[in-house]
Amino acid sequence: MKLSLIRTYSCNIFPIFHKPKTQSLSLCARSRRPICSSSLKPKIPLFLRPSNYSATLSDLKKWHDWAKTLSSSIGSSFFDSDNGPDSSLLFRELNWLIEDSLEDHSLIPQLGIQDNSTNVRLRVDIDELYSLWKQRIEERKPFQYIVGCEHWRDLVLSVEEGVFIPRPETELLIDSVSDVVSNNEELRQGLWVDLGTGSGAIAIGIGRILESRGRVIAIDLNPLAASVAAFNVQRYGLQDVIEVRQGSWFEPLKDIEIEEKLSGVISNPPYIPSDDIPGLQAEVRTHEPRLALDGGLDGMDDLRYLCNRTASLLKPGGFFAFETNGEKQCKFLVDYLENDNAGSFCNLKIVSDFAYPVEVVTEQTIN
């Protein structure tokens, strides 16, 4: 179970927030800090690669049949062992792999025809396709790393091994932001921070909602993630809205005067208790970066740190939302914020993702 925690100040006095005009805050000044070092060039997702290869339809069909057989041999064994994918999900992924590899999608229906010697243009060598699907099944490599992208909200984000794959649940964080800024122009024009941005999903989601009126800084400790995030930002043409910085949590913001200046802080920090890591689904455990998952003994190390810092950085009326491990962590955080930062927050809300009945806890604290 996963819940997000959303919290807003409810001070009645809103200091007028001026969008900083200083060079240090100008997000267009990307020259000051290189977004990504040249050594970390992100991989191009499969669907964006040129169609440099070709194969006959019957060869492709042979591969497809092989891959289908391999997938159906899995049955529900992955699912039973660690909640991994079952055959029917693998079949769907296989179709998506074909979609991403094949230039001309209209040929897909012809895959059923025997002995079709029509040549098709592929974005990947057919031998590579064999090896990719083997990695998917035998190494349990996440499908998103196989095709180099994840479809998330209405975005297609580049991802690669070493970068956390954005989850469908996190799409809800963006909905929360959308709700908040829809009737608050001040927030829309403010400065937002996405901490631990990974592929840049949250930052890009927010960036599109702000409609170039506000600014977002996306931060990740992992240099590879920062470079992938920058790539994705560029692909959506949001360079002028989103700046990607590499570093730990708020550390890369040292050069900016941000005390009580941030309009919003959004994060999907690591929240899995360290002891739970070995029991995770193979795709996650063996392929995704532990940095993005392990939240310490109770999984709340980073959440606690973020809450503490956020309290002093958010401007009055600001908004923050963090993804958590579920109800328990949420409740704990709510208690923590009420007791340790009493009076500084109100409207604490627990928003459950819609896999489960929605449960909202609204806390009104008195200033």
Added chain:
Amino acid sequence: MSSFWLKRSRSSSSLLLQNPRTKTRTVESSQFLNFIDSNQNHTVLPSGLSSFLFKALKNSSGSDFNRSKTCFFGSQYQQFFPRNSKGGFSFFGTQAATEPSTADGLTVEGIVANRWTILDESDSDWKSHAAAIAQSIQVIKRRLQWKKLMVRLNLLSVELNKPDLWDDPVHAGRISREHGSLMGKMKEVKAFEQELLEHIDMIKLAREENDTELESESLEALVTMRRISNEKELEALLSGEQDPCPCYIEVQAGAGGTESMDWAAMVMEMYKSWAQRRGYGVTVVDEMPGEMAGIKRATIKVVGEYAFGYAKSEVGVHRLVRISPFDSGKRRHTSFAAVAVIPIMGDGSTRVQINESDLRIERYRAGGPGGQHANTTESAVRIVHIPTGVTATCQNERSQHQNKASAMAVLQSRLDQLEMTRQAQMNAQHTQSLTEISWGNQIRTYVLHPYRMVKDLRTNYEVSDPDSVLEGDLDGFILSYLSASLDKDENIEDHQSAQSQSLIREEEEIPESFMASTITNSTITTATVLREEEIQSLNNSSIQADVSSNEVVEGNPRKWQPFRRRHILDGYSTEAVADVSSGGEDDIRDTNKFLE
């Protein structure tokens, strides 16, 4: 245009001069039609007048015609319209009076009535061509539901002339769009008719003048028209408002476990290949696979010109008879799959406003913790519209957001359809959703054993090669159904009665065979109801029966939906339906033969 009408009606009035009453009527009619014409040009005229005129005209022409029929047209026309009954001539009278005709008074009706022999296209006999084209024109008119079209056009014209029309721009837009489209159809046919008559005039003229060049030119033109007329006949089959729309096709398996889920998957495959053959785009929106094979339910989206127009003929229950590959006893099974078709209406149409707060959005996911714990590409979304209970599911998109958008689109179309059905109960046949389709509403039987045949129970159209049909060769069935359903409608004046007639006809043809075959040895019949628990209990009972003997009787048939006829029309009594059809008896005989 007006002048044309005047001219034409004059020429026919000269023909009809023998009957003075008829003449008066002719003048009235031409006025009336001129009136429509001017309405079409959106001249402002006092509203209500045209409808009054029309009423008056209809009455007078109706009574007049009965007289004129006997005194002037004679028995020829009675022969031509033998099936018309109870005042069915009323509109025809108007038409006859204002019908475009050649210089010597030959009309399209006249040409058909002359019964000129229709020869091959290669024969250069103008009468044969003319007869073929005239016949096509009549078919086209019938398919466009000509009488209804004229009435509707008139109503729309009245509506268009209301000064306050544009107070409601959405409504006004719809009215003017529909008016434009009907007008276009009407003008096209009229022009075609006119062209035919002009060519005939030319040929006659050429003969008088011995101008062979002109004659062969006009003859050539007739041949071209003859070819075009065939295409027009086809086009006219799809003249419904929603026919050009894309659509969703949904297939749901009946009870009977794997065998019927496999059948549902076969039906879905059939539609996928049919759509691909037609060059339509096909995307799977939702698919719920069966445990062992096949599908419990699936929805595809079919995008292309007239996708709904064609696919709507497939609504109903499809029945399969074969030796089940899933039965180790190699017994013959009968399974059912229900098909629903939902039009996806364009933005132009009125759409149901969905209130966010009326929705419950659920995400399908395997158990266990999600978020960072799980890596999955599974992001299915289910949306429930709480007030109506209508649901939509999508799982085939690659992100939750898109699945949600897709499911919303399906939900929107379902609610639109619901609203459409509510507004126009008479269209119920084509607008039923899966849950509404009675399992008794069988439309087609696919027999793979003991003989091979696919037969449409509505049209009796049949094909002896089930494989080609299952590979998507459905156009024969579709076209025969479309033409049959339109062609029979037109003969019945009252729309309501037309509907009930067609329903009776369909329901008469429900083969009771599956009712009968439930008590036939070693035939497993898996008749169905939609509610999950009932399916479950049926399945259970079938399993028990399987164990005990070869004779499988699943529960009490009276309890099941299939045998309960739907009350689609008020005052239409279910008892009126004939009980056992001959088709059913045949089937039992076949079964017995097979058993021997």
